Amino acid sequence: LVAFPPSVVGDFAARALHDIARVGVVPVLAHPERYDACTPEEVRAWRGAGARMQVDARSLGRPTTRGVRARRVVAAGLADMIAADNHGDRRSLAQAAARQGDADLFTPTANKIIEV
Numbered sequence: 001l002v003a004f005p006p007s008v009v010g011d012f013a014a015r016a017l018h019d020i021a022r023v024g025v026v027p028v029l030a031h032p033e034r035y036d037a038c039t040p041e042e043v044r045a046w047r048g049a050g051a052r053m054q055v056d057a058r059s060l061g062r063p064t065t066r067g068v069r070a071r072r073v074v075a076a077g078l079a080d081m082i083a084a085d086n087h088g089d090r091r092s093l094a095q096a097a098a099r100q101g102d103a104d105l106f107t108p109t110a111n112k113i114i115e116v
Helices: 010-022 040-048 065-075 093-100 103-115
Strands: 028-030 052-056 081-083
Touching: 010 040, 040 052, 040 065, 052 065
Parallel strands: 028 052, 052 081
Antiparallel strands: none
């Protein structure tokens, strides 16, 4: 799982992700929607460098720039995983989805990960 500062430049991220993938590890970029450089085109470049994208589930429902970016990544079919950015509390992704009314959004993604 890879994370960068929010102001990361797209080319820097692509090079770093490529360097990680080059040694045989598949980098998973955490919450790409947090990065100023996040556009569908840039996400394609990050994926082309060998990375997979993990969009933060809570960002999808937010009416913020981060939420718009998250929805664009998902709409473009570029999100490999949708997961809660949970750092140890007792909430689950299913509980968060139920509260936000987005439970249907998570089921196909979870099935896709299991099938891969």
